Amino acid sequence: MSTRIAFTEDQFKPLVAALGNGDETAMVVATSLVGAATTAADSAKAGGHVTLLAQVITQVPKGAYLERGPRGLSISSAGWVPAFRAAVAKGQVPVFVHTHPGGLPEFSQYDDQVDCDLAVAARAFGAPYYAAIVISGTPDHPGVAARLYDLGDTFTPIAPDHTVVDAVRVTGSGLRLYLPTGSTNQHGTIESGEEKVSAFDRQIRMLGQDGDRSLKQVRAAIVGAGGTGSAVGAQIARLGLGEIIVVDDDIVTEPTPTRGHGMTAADLNLPKAEVLGDHLNAIGLGTKITKINKPLHDPDAIAAIAHADVIFSCVDGHGARLILNRWAYAHIAPVIDVAVLITPVETADSNRKVEIEQRVTWVAPGAACLLCRGRVDATLAYAENLDPETRKRLAGEGYVQAAETPRPAVVTLTTSVAALGATEFLLRLTGLGPVDATEMLLRSHLGELRRNARPPRPGCFCTSADFTGRGTRTPYLDLVGAWS
Known part of the structure; x- marks a missing residue:
């Protein structure tokens, strides 16, 4: 247990x-x-x-x-x-x-x-x-x-x-796991000549034995196994985490291998969660990989991530992001929201320009949530959490927005923002990085990188002591109508 x-x-x-x-x-x-x-x-x-x-x-x-x-x-x-x-x-x-x-x-x-x-x-x-x-x-x-x-x-x-x-978890500006005295984890040891050498020798030289021991106990969930999610997984699996849970109900399509780590053209029509999970397993460093080929709101997906120490939100839309936003407070587990927004801009001289915004937001008790920051559109989230037929019908009647067309995505951008998110997790877990800011914004087309901190908005659910730590209740996370 x-x-x-x-x-x-x-x-x-x-x-x-x-x-x-x-x-x-x-x-x-x-x-x-x-x-x-x-x-x-x-x-x-x-x-x-x-x-x-x-x-x-x-x-x-x-x-x-x-x-x-x-x-x-x-x-x-x-x-x-x-x-x-x-x-x-x-x-x-x-x-x-x-x-x-x-x-x-x-x-x-x-x-x-x-x-x-x-x-x-x-x-x-x-x-x-x-x-x-x-x-x-x-x-x-x-x-x-x-x-x-x-x-x-x-x-x-x-x-x-x-x-x-196994661990007393403390979540706020950082993430700390207080472990039992003497707890160890031997995975990631390889033979080299006559002595055993840790496969994680190089990272131990930076993190120390305590930092590496903490990583071995972390249970992380990745929600969304596309460009950003697969890139996050490919990195944190190499850190030697205790377990990674991959949640995604989508399949590999023709554009997926252009940015999905571990995904090839031969994987067409296979579940993304299965393909990414198999890729992470093949790394062979001892991390347990759990593959959930179901939507986030499915009971099996909820049960799988219910005990995660950290969740990487690597989703495209607002619906799943709204759920994970509330999750961070209800389950006292940080959510690292990783996002890329590429916006083509039409110019008068017909030259092609784009605006590129990459964002990593640390969502946790004591910090402003995604609603406080205006990073989630609650109206769109409601529409996205409807079943497809209901959304189509209500969109036809003008009550909700119809499904959006796919947005631009490029592997260098999804991978680089995933690296920022994975690094944010690593530094906050080990205490080696700054924790004063809770959001990182990179505007690549301008060469700008900014960090910011924002207090919670008065009256927001994220300031409620009753909501914080409430766990799983009905209706789940107070999101009536979010579940099919």
Whole structure:
């Protein structure tokens, strides 16, 4: 079972700041559950991935501490029971977080007993899972350990089994994965003479072992396997990611090989997701490749990307872009929107000119969304998310815009903007690049490259604490009518 607990940067900062208090600090986090059963009765039957998305953080009141010092604490039931009950009443999973200032990211024997008691209580309240997190070290160099208890039918109150959480994901201006101490990933090792040499030796020289270890744990999704999506895939697969999910319901047409990496004229009429996925598999560096030959709104596609740590939006239209725009906040996972717009310009002297705009936008909690920036047309998005027959009928009646004709696309431009997007991901994950700007604009016909940052628009959904971390609900992402 693969597990994640996700926080926004703004949620996580106060937890880390508490390391500066000297004494241990505790809080309860109410989290949305994605990817498993939602009742204790059948949660033991749930397999696959489990992700908990932080929504509400409740500090333990000062008066609820019975004992508190730099090496331990004791809390009365008044310090945690109300928060546990409130979380379960809303269908959320309670997570108990406490700090070990100056210590190691490890659970003590006392923590083991406390978590056993809290897991029993959470199950009695009706929670399907209980999780615990220890944050240690200093505010500047924190360490994190986390574990998850399945409270289903297999749960035993005495010494209950738990799963070590694979990563605690923090998303905001950057992307950080806090991994268990000692976690490794051996894929990408090759034989060279009498010694084993990592295939990733050259990138380790830049990123260090920690940066490379983070890459090996990343689960990335690419939505759109055309010119930009295939170019993104060809690059991030060579970084040695843990998994890449390719989502596209289109097929290879005659123009596709002119810009699609890994696609040839022999692939005509084959699914793009299959062709690109096979190409990425053939690279042979150990990355798991999942191919989804379905539209983004299909339940199988949604399930496949539900636990992605990052999503590359490489789509042409507004419909899928609108969905992914909301996804970044609901699932606390950054979306890197990669786009190219080529506009031929007619001149009075009949000379051919073009305007070339390439864009990479980092969409994540705390940053302006694509709607705030005017990068998505909601009216067009609605039309594109209709089934083809309904759109054709409504277009004929003048209610929506008819399907657009294909826009210009050139391999050098789709590939170069994909490289910018992949690099943006790499630098934000490893902390090696600037994070103040959240959008990069390249106007190639003028030789201009600009970066900008924009705060969220007041009243936009992306500023809502209720929406952030809500995960999968009905109607999905509040997009009524977006699904067939």
